[in-house]
Amino acid sequence: MPDKKIQHRIETLREEINGHNYLYYVLDAPEIPDSEYDRLLVELNKIEQQYPELITTDSPTQRVGAMPLDSFSEVQHEVPMLSLGNAFSEQDMEDFDKRIREGVEKDCIDYAAEPKLDGLAISLLYDNGLLVRAATRGDGRTGEDVTLNIRTIDAIPLKLRGNDFPAVLEVRGEVVMPKEGFEKLNQQQLKKGEKPFVNPRNAAAGSLRQLDPKITATRPLSFYSYGIGLIEGITLPEKHSQVMERLKSWGMRINPESEVVKGIKGCHAYYEKLAAKRNDLPDEIDGIVYKVDDIEFQNIMGFVSRAPRWAIARKFPAQEEMTKLLAIEVQVGRTGALTPVARLQPVFVGGVTVSNATLHNQDEIDRLDARVGDMVIIRRAGDVIPQVVSVVKSKREGKPRRFQLPATCPVCGSETARFEDEAVTFCTGGLYCEAQRKEAIKHFASRRAMNIDGLGDKLVEQLVDEGLINTIADLYKIEVEQLIKLERLGEKSAKNLVAALEKSKATTLAHFVFALGIHNIGETTAQTLTNHFATLENIMHADEAQLLAVPDIGPVVAENVITFFKQSHNLDVVKQLLDVGISWPKIKKKPVEQQPLAGKTFVVTGTLETMGRNDAKVALQELGAKVSGSVSKKTDYVVVGENPGSKASKAQDLGITILDEKALLKLLGQ
Numbered sequence: 001m002p003d004k005k006i007q008h009r010i011e012t013l014r015e016e017i018n019g020h021n022y023l024y025y026v027l028d029a030p031e032i033p034d035s036e037y038d039r040l041l042v043e044l045n046k047i048e049q050q051y052p053e054l055i056t057t058d059s060p061t062q063r064v065g066a067m068p069l070d071s072f073s074e075v076q077h078e079v080p081m082l083s084l085g086n087a088f089s090e091q092d093m094e095d096f097d098k099r100i101r102e103g104v105e106k107d108c109i110d111y112a113a114e115p116k117l118d119g120l121a122i123s124l125l126y127d128n129g130l131l132v133r134a135a136t137r138g139d140g141r142t143g144e145d146v147t148l149n150i151r152t153i154d155a156i157p158l159k160l161r162g163n164d165f166p167a168v169l170e171v172r173g174e175v176v177m178p179k180e181g182f183e184k185l186n187q188q189q190l191k192k193g194e195k196p197f198v199n200p201r202n203a204a205a206g207s208l209r210q211l212d213p214k215i216t217a218t219r220p221l222s223f224y225s226y227g228i229g230l231i232e233g234i235t236l237p238e239k240h241s242q243v244m245e246r247l248k249s250w251g252m253r254i255n256p257e258s259e260v261v262k263g264i265k266g267c268h269a270y271y272e273k274l275a276a277k278r279n280d281l282p283d284e285i286d287g288i289v290y291k292v293d294d295i296e297f298q299n300i301m302g303f304v305s306r307a308p309r310w311a312i313a314r315k316f317p318a319q320e321e322m323t324k325l326l327a328i329e330v331q332v333g334r335t336g337a338l339t340p341v342a343r344l345q346p347v348f349v350g351g352v353t354v355s356n357a358t359l360h361n362q363d364e365i366d367r368l369d370a371r372v373g374d375m376v377i378i379r380r381a382g383d384v385i386p387q388v389v390s391v392v393k394s395k396r397e398g399k400p401r402r403f404q405l406p407a408t409c410p411v412c413g414s415e416t417a418r419f420e421d422e423a424v425t426f427c428t429g430g431l432y433c434e435a436q437r438k439e440a441i442k443h444f445a446s447r448r449a450m451n452i453d454g455l456g457d458k459l460v461e462q463l464v465d466e467g468l469i470n471t472i473a474d475l476y477k478i479e480v481e482q483l484i485k486l487e488r489l490g491e492k493s494a495k496n497l498v499a500a501l502e503k504s505k506a507t508t509l510a511h512f513v514f515a516l517g518i519h520n521i522g523e524t525t526a527q528t529l530t531n532h533f534a535t536l537e538n539i540m541h542a543d544e545a546q547l548l549a550v551p552d553i554g555p556v557v558a559e560n561v562i563t564f565f566k567q568s569h570n571l572d573v574v575k576q577l578l579d580v581g582i583s584w585p586k587i588k589k590k591p592v593e594q595q596p597l598a599g600k601t602f603v604v605t606g607t608l609e610t611m612g613r614n615d616a617k618v619a620l621q622e623l624g625a626k627v628s629g630s631v632s633k634k635t636d637y638v639v640v641g642e643n644p645g646s647k648a649s650k651a652q653d654l655g656i657t658i659l660d661e662k663a664l665l666k667l668l669g670q
């Protein structure tokens with residue numbers, strides 16, 4: 001038989017846990033970290049396992065656990081669950097306000113304004129403070145008993161707080177799935193190869209319709225109360241807003257955006273304020289609900305059919321609409337990525353007319369199974385780019401073909417490619433493709449590539465826009481006279497630029513390979529390729545097996561190199577560059593194993609005085625070293641500059657040889 005001490009500990013733990021739930025959900029002011037909360041739950045669970053006779057249904061450990069149901073039973077709503085009339089404009093709101101003012105014979109009405117949450121209406125019945133039944137709205141009179149599922153929602157108390165709650169209390173409110181949880185849930189769905197939910201409301205509805213509460217328990221559901229149904233045992237205050245405060249004191253969550261506003265002006269101002277905030281709110285809302293705050297006035301106004309005359313829902317412009325997918329066009333971005341764009345029959349959604357929406361990439365098109373001619377659901381939330389949410393399959397006519405991104409670039413005709421583990425398909429004509437021209441030239445001219453002094457991004461844009469250059473090879477044909485004619489470029493700058501171009505012709509093979517802007521080939525990989533192959537011809541003609549034999553070169557890089565040098569357009573440009581005189585010192589290639597730093601792994605950390613960290617890396621690689629980004633047991637040397645980070649201390653811990661800048665320079669023979 002458990003003693004009093006155990007019973008007492010159990011009660012203290014339950015109170016503590018409920019108290020933290022209240023702080024977290026209702027007051028939005030958590031006091032302890034999640035880990036501490038979990039610890040309390042674990043302790044309570046452990047004691048309850050030891051003394052099962054002390055388990056009560058309102059214990060916070062008892063949210064999940066019931067067996068799956070065969071079906072949901074019906075629930076009759078004693079007080080019907082009503083719906084709301086809609087307002088779509090300021091004028092509709094003014095008409096509503098006028099009806100109220102005339103009805104109650106007052107000049108200015110106080111309204112309780114609340115976000116209209118986009119979830120599911122739920123009725124929660126508390127008997128002597130204990131949650132005994134939860135039901136969906138259904139048709140307003142008959143709903144479904146979803147008690148077991150509702151019990152899994154942490155934001156819903158299993159027991160009311162305090163001791164002044166009524167004997168019978170039916171709380172009405174909305175079960176929602178917060179946007180963040182919805183996104184995560186959909187990512188999990190996709191990972192599991194299951195269909196994602198279309199929107200948070202569907203996800204919330206689907207989650208509550210589970211016959212197995214264990215599944216519902218894994219879904220990120222939440223709840224806000226917005227009113228009461230049945231009540232017995234106490235008299236309520238006179239204002240709706242005060243009733244809400246009472247609900248809050250009993251542990252029910254109220255939407256923090258709720259406010260009492262004065263008159264129609266107050267309604268309009270509140271609408272504007274919430275519309276501006278809409279996208280930043282944690283939950284999806286589709287409008288504002290205005291309720292006459294004074295309950296006596298509510299009684300005067302009464303009801304029409306199934307909706308109160310004292311409340312109205314001002315709807316935001318719909319964020320989702322259906323329209324026809326007229327065509328799928330392919331755009332090539334500055335970096336060469338191919339983006340499929342949906343051309344749509346213009347549709348008014350989210351407050352603007354939308355005629356295009358992004359389809360992101362081939363995977364997205366496949367996921368949606370979007371085909372030309374389909375009816376699609378378009379979503380535009382705030383300033384977010386319009387998205388195609390889903391295809392209405394039931395409206396598909398005939399047998400339209402599946403859409404495939406093209407095998408050649410719609411801008412330049414080069415082959416397109418998509419590499420393993422990448423979602424994007426891109427054009428491989430990097431040096432030649434008009435869409436990528438500016439970016440390719442900017443990259444080519446940059447300091448770490450050909451280091452063309454004075455040729456900044458702005459000037460590149462100007463040169464291309466003025467038609468002076470088309471490809472990077474054209475850069476070397478520019479003359480001072482042509483440059484002078486450009487706006488904002490003086491004679492001195494023009495001469496300096498031509499001189500810088502001339503100077504850049506003497507480069508290194510690694511710089512040149514990097515400057516070509518081959519997808520996925522950074523400086524380090526360019527250096528690795530150069531060290532291994534020693535000549536441009538060797539790199540250009542290397543086959544897959546040869547490339548894969550190079551240390552640190554994997555199948556993705558190999559495929560990138562091969563595809564790049566397969567494009568005749570790219571080969572043309574390379575030839576032109578060599579023809580204008582770009583050259584580099586011949587690499588007297590010693591077999592890798594004979595290079596002085598062969599087989600040694602370096603890490604460079606901190607700021608070096610005489611050279612950039614990157615230059616140091618390249619110089620080390622030229623001597624056959626491998627340069628890594630993180631210190632491990634396999635590291636042979638760590639080069640430490642000024643203000644090194646944790647890598648230096650880690651090296652010390654592992655007993656790895658540390659070199660300062662002086663030692664490095666000596667090693668490099670400088």
Ligand code: IVH
Pocket residue numbers: 082083084114115116117118119120121122137174226227289308311313
């Ligand atoms: S009050 C008599 N307040 O909107 C008033 N409803 O169209 C009945 N809803 O089924 C509801 N947020 O699911 C009210 N702050 C809010 C609401 C809200 C969302 C939903 C509710 C109801 C529907 C009515």
